[in-house]
Amino acid sequence: MRIDKYLWCIRYYKTRNMATEACKKGHVTLNGQKAKPSRDVFPTDSIELRKNQINYQIKVLDIPDNRVGAKLVDIYRKDVTPKEAFEHVELLKYSKEYYRKKGTGRPTKKDRRDIDDYLDE
Structure with missing residues (x-):
């Protein structure tokens, strides 16, 4: 799954376009490297994204089929932000x-x- 779609699916961004723009501006890194919006995400990857002056750190646990409800987000990611x-x-x-x-x-x-x-x- 594309990284912009993944961030939209797990509700870090309200729209896919916002997730794409964040990737293009360099606010999203995947395994320590800046990620283009089309970069694929796999389980066990680590994502770091900057949003609202906070550097979020996420571990990918699983890939959702489509956008999930807020209660189900923890199935697909582990937030390791300090x-x-x-x-x-x-x-x-x-x-x-x-x-x-x-x-x-x-x-x-x-x-x-x-x-x-x-x-x-």
Whole structure:
């Protein structure tokens, strides 16, 4: 089965086109090598893909015939993504919210002085 179709079947991408684009952009690697969308996937292969700033690592257990339900996805793949990857994204989210709320505009004079004091130290 093609790698773009496999990623669509196990619900990592919403459409085949999105999976194909991710492969073309180099976000998907198969056994350590960048994968074209037409590359075949076999059981025991390892896939690494970057999506939403997380590097997912997947072991292929079996090949589905067609797109499977969300409850059945674990039959066909084993997710071996380290927990640190998810924690890193959470920390990024909180650090962005701490400094500036979205939509508050430019930094005020006080904010600028605080930034200057922080950078001088």
